[in-house]
Amino acid sequence: MTTTLVERDDDRIDLRRLLSDNGALGGLIVLVLALAVMAPNFLTAQNLLNVGVQAAVVAVLAFGQTFVIVSGGIDLSVGSVAALSGMVAAWSFTEAGLPGWLALVAGLVTGLAAGLVNGVMVSYGRLPAFIATLAMLSVARGLTLVVSDGTPKSTPDEITALGSTIGDYLPVPLLVMLLVFGLTGIILTRTYAGRTMYAVGGNADAARLSGINVRRSTLVVYGLAGVFAAVAGLLLAGRLASAGPQAAVGYELDAIAAVVIGGASLSGGVGRATGTFVGALVLAVLRNGLNQLQVTPFWQQVVIGVVIALAVLFDTLRRRNK
Amino acid sequence: MKLTRRAAFAAVAVATLALTAACGGAAGSGGSGGEITVALSVSTLNNPFFVQLRDGAQEAAKALGVKLVVQDAQNDPATQVNQVQTFTTQGVKAIIVNAVESDQATPAAKAAENAKIPVVAVDRAVNNAKIASQIASDNVAGGKLAAEALAKAIGGAGDVVVLQGTPGTSAARDRGQGFTEGIKASAGVKVAAQQAADFDRSKGLEVTTSLLPTQAALKGLFAQNDEMALGAIKALAGRDVKVVGFDATEDGLAAIQAGTMAATIAQQPRELGKLAVEQAVKAAKGEPVTAKVDVPVKVVTKENLAEFKK
Numbered sequence: 298m299t300t301t302l303v304e305r306d307d308d309r310i311d312l313r314r315l316l317s318d319n320g321a322l323g324g325l326i327v328l329v330l331a332l333a334v335m336a337p338n339f340l341t342a343q344n345l346l347n348v349g350v351q352a353a354v355v356a357v358l359a360f361g362q363t364f365v366i367v368s369g370g371i372d373l374s375v376g377s378v379a380a381l382s383g384m385v386a387a388w389s390f391t392e393a394g395l396p397g398w399l400a401l402v403a404g405l406v407t408g409l410a411a412g413l414v415n416g417v418m419v420s421y422g423r424l425p426a427f428i429a430t431l432a433m434l435s436v437a438r439g440l441t442l443v444v445s446d447g448t449p450k451s452t453p454d455e456i457t458a459l460g461s462t463i464g465d466y467l468p469v470p471l472l473v474m475l476l477v478f479g480l481t482g483i484i485l486t487r488t489y490a491g492r493t494m495y496a497v498g499g500n501a502d503a504a505r506l507s508g509i510n511v512r513r514s515t516l517v518v519y520g521l522a523g524v525f526a527a528v529a530g531l532l533l534a535g536r537l538a539s540a541g542p543q544a545a546v547g548y549e550l551d552a553i554a555a556v557v558i559g560g561a562s563l564s565g566g567v568g569r570a571t572g573t574f575v576g577a578l579v580l581a582v583l584r585n586g587l588n589q590l591q592v593t594p595f596w597q598q599v600v601i602g603v604v605i606a607l608a609v610l611f612d613t614l615r616r617r618n619k
Numbered sequence: 620m621k622l623t624r625r626a627a628f629a630a631v632a633v634a635t636l637a638l639t640a641a642c643g644g645a646a647g648s649g650g651s652g653g654e655i656t657v658a659l660s661v662s663t664l665n666n667p668f669f670v671q672l673r674d675g676a677q678e679a680a681k682a683l684g685v686k687l688v689v690q691d692a693q694n695d696p697a698t699q700v701n702q703v704q705t706f707t708t709q710g711v712k713a714i715i716v717n718a719v720e721s722d723q724a725t726p727a728a729k730a731a732e733n734a735k736i737p738v739v740a741v742d743r744a745v746n747n748a749k750i751a752s753q754i755a756s757d758n759v760a761g762g763k764l765a766a767e768a769l770a771k772a773i774g775g776a777g778d779v780v781v782l783q784g785t786p787g788t789s790a791a792r793d794r795g796q797g798f799t800e801g802i803k804a805s806a807g808v809k810v811a812a813q814q815a816a817d818f819d820r821s822k823g824l825e826v827t828t829s830l831l832p833t834q835a836a837l838k839g840l841f842a843q844n845d846e847m848a849l850g851a852i853k854a855l856a857g858r859d860v861k862v863v864g865f866d867a868t869e870d871g872l873a874a875i876q877a878g879t880m881a882a883t884i885a886q887q888p889r890e891l892g893k894l895a896v897e898q899a900v901k902a903a904k905g906e907p908v909t910a911k912v913d914v915p916v917k918v919v920t921k922e923n924l925a926e927f928k929k
Contacts, residue, residue: 338708338709338710341708343708344705344708347701347704347708350704351701351704354697442787447786447787447791447792448787460726536700537697537700537725537726538725538726539722539723541722541723541787542787543695543696543720543785543787545697585705588701588702588705588706589705589708589709591688593689594664594689594690595664595691597691
């Protein structure tokens, strides 16, 4: 709760405060500076736009994941739900013959439904979030294969547009990411639903005793994560001009990493949209930079793991000294 | 407390720099001026087949005196698009794409096209895009050959089971399609079961173990890669079931020599990698390229094993 209050009190952008509140931002800046020196093509406008596009899918998944982690849960199913939503949308268009915009809506509804099922399992079924969403990870991936029959399906123009570029320089995925970023910030800090997430994540019993409907809050949280996963799935399908049965495998881990790099606590009650945004950018900058530096593929995975650990370690140290 | 914060900052900075420098230095040295750089985006390096493809490409690059940059898409079509996009900002003169999914590699090829960099497709096609040259190895034809080899090994009649690769991957789909078409030619052979074992040796062992009690009359087994075939062979110990694999990996060839595997299908990954680099270098220099190069798919049995052993 305290973090939201601090942010609400201080609407001016104060760089120093921003830096000390966001450990990961420091890491991101260091990373960008290092890459700017080492990789001559890194700091070009075109490449930075590329990084934005490359961050978009994981960032949108991570924004959805932020709600879940703030409220003390975890959602392992977002990658599979993204794939299922994209596939249902593409299937609705190619097989069921729905118009493109309706196919897009069908994808979003699929994500919402999967998220609500997660929410019901966690709140009413009292399943641990880890298990409920692990089950959904498997179910959603399996359904993706069932719907697709194992082959990629092409997307309607309405969805392909999500992966395209307006004019020469304005990539749509970047715009969607910024839009979802703004939306996440507003939900977390300016709405009742957002503030109950911090309360439930901080102490669920205390939240219930103070009159918060914890079950409803849980439904909202997982529902949002499902819808955001659907948006990410549609973005991904749009970029590839088709939905694939093996899309977004393992993306849930990137999303969780982005949220935690951004300073959220896996025990709940702490986390912010700006942090998650920075976390997603750290991962994208790192991948892009390692490609540019032509680091051998096997070593890249080692470096990414080490940087994730360092970023969170840095943040923990910073907190302890506060 | 300020001091610790700064120290932590510095630690992250130094560690990041050191790590990237160490790895970058090892991989990225030798980019001197005037040299042609060619990029290769390989679908995965977590599979001996594609590791051999990369090795073939590296050998050819060395022989031709060009620099080859390799990235691993880790079987994710989106990662592949990202990597090809990054290549286009790095001044490479040609890009070789070993597509994760033929349909989903289109945006990657388009990104290269927009940057006016020629694209060479290797092993799998890149659909709906302008491709300078395609180095094709036909998985469907390979599946057909596997069906013929298996039918021959079991004497033209009996029950067989199929171990499929990872559901939804193009290799699993194409090899399965070829096998289904090919097995129709042998009326006496019945496909009694098909199960996925994800191209993985341990899963091949598990799935075959689970299937065996239900298959009393089993005569043959087709695994869509050698890794699964080798797992199946472990499970089949003591039963007379003929096994046909796919890929002709070193372990697969050894199993043929030992007599535990009846046949495998060779796609010559090194050759694929080598030809791709040769075509890419031609395209980079603006020389004429061959639009389609076919690398023949062959059946390997004990009789012709010597041709494939290195």
